[in-house]
Amino acid sequence: MISSSARRGRPRDARSDAAIADAVAALLAESGYAAMSIGAVATRAGVGKDTIYRRWSGKAELVYETVFTTADTADLPDTGTLEGDLTAVVQSLVEEFSEPAAAAALPGLLADFAAVPELRAAIRSRFLAPAKERLVAVFDRAARRGETDSGVPADLALDTLAGAVFFHLGIMGEQPDPDLAARIAAMIVKGIEVR
Amino acid sequence: MISSSARRGRPRDARSDAAIADAVAALLAESGYAAMSIGAVATRAGVGKDTIYRRWSGKAELVYETVFTTADTADLPDTGTLEGDLTAVVQSLVEEFSEPAAAAALPGLLADFAAVPELRAAIRSRFLAPAKERLVAVFDRAARRGETDSGVPADLALDTLAGAVFFHLGIMGEQPDPDLAARIAAMIVKGIEVR
Numbered sequence: 001m002i003s004s005s006a007r008r009g010r011p012r013d014a015r016s017d018a019a020i021a022d023a024v025a026a027l028l029a030e031s032g033y034a035a036m037s038i039g040a041v042a043t044r045a046g047v048g049k050d051t052i053y054r055r056w057s058g059k060a061e062l063v064y065e066t067v068f069t070t071a072d073t074a075d076l077p078d079t080g081t082l083e084g085d086l087t088a089v090v091q092s093l094v095e096e097f098s099e100p101a102a103a104a105a106l107p108g109l110l111a112d113f114a115a116v117p118e119l120r121a122a123i124r125s126r127f128l129a130p131a132k133e134r135l136v137a138v139f140d141r142a143a144r145r146g147e148t149d150s151g152v153p154a155d156l157a158l159d160t161l162a163g164a165v166f167f168h169l170g171i172m173g174e175q176p177d178p179d180l181a182a183r184i185a186a187m188i189v190k191g192i193e194v195r
Numbered sequence: 196m197i198s199s200s201a202r203r204g205r206p207r208d209a210r211s212d213a214a215i216a217d218a219v220a221a222l223l224a225e226s227g228y229a230a231m232s233i234g235a236v237a238t239r240a241g242v243g244k245d246t247i248y249r250r251w252s253g254k255a256e257l258v259y260e261t262v263f264t265t266a267d268t269a270d271l272p273d274t275g276t277l278e279g280d281l282t283a284v285v286q287s288l289v290e291e292f293s294e295p296a297a298a299a300a301l302p303g304l305l306a307d308f309a310a311v312p313e314l315r316a317a318i319r320s321r322f323l324a325p326a327k328e329r330l331v332a333v334f335d336r337a338a339r340r341g342e343t344d345s346g347v348p349a350d351l352a353l354d355t356l357a358g359a360v361f362f363h364l365g366i367m368g369e370q371p372d373p374d375l376a377a378r379i380a381a382m383i384v385k386g387i388e389v390r
Binding site for chain 1: 302
């Protein structure tokens, strides 16, 4: 709950931002993405719906921006080997996708993204472009070490890593084994290493 | 449009089944999964809603059963190599996921499956169990040829293959390159081959 002094006229009020993010996470975990409404988020956060709509175009964008942020900001791993780096990349995806609010949101959110070209363009440029950049840097280091050829298909590797984690956890609802990231990374690394 | 002699009292009328499947495919392609209602399917197919509800528990099950059938029934490939077999498996996923009705349905359908434990159990037992069986047979043949160790993680390989195709086509909305299946299969095959 934020204080009554929250300045609703200012779009970047940190306290209302935090209250909105908390409300989104709580409502996702309690009742899921489909049942969550902007009105319920506003009520729970103690802000007006207009405060939310000034910042976000709708539910999909609100959920995406408040829930899926860790992968973009995490440090780029540099473990010294391609397998170590990719394990770290996959581990960050596993952690992001297993967090309760994220797990609750992801299937419905991706369905909304897939259905709306503008949202799809947003996920590509704001979520996947940074992820791809990180992965390209990992592959560049591996190529410099001689572990891979240059020209590894980073797009396809990214879709494969993200798809594997998403399908395993999000669709199949599996609990992540402690070694899930290492197993997925090992399968892909061997596929792109120079022999 | 089916003829007026369609026997609505009989749940397995082949003509109404075909009309319902055609209506589902047309409505998915026209307006998408979220906007499709059982009522609209019934009207378009020229049957009563009760005819649909006698056979299917709701929209998710109806769409799943009428749209996603080819992968279950396609012949198991036996090309003589693991890479050839897996390319054929992935190609059948690519074709299934690219078909217009399937592409339109998949994200929303998977969101419904993920949200409802009973539906998730259904997709596991009726869709993924046969797919896994086919994949286990492929891996068994590869192990007998000495291409892989026995004990390849078929579950994880299946989630990775299906996730890669789904993420690339369904979420990213990429058009499938002619060599997409071969590229994904090659990446995975090298990951699980004996060196």
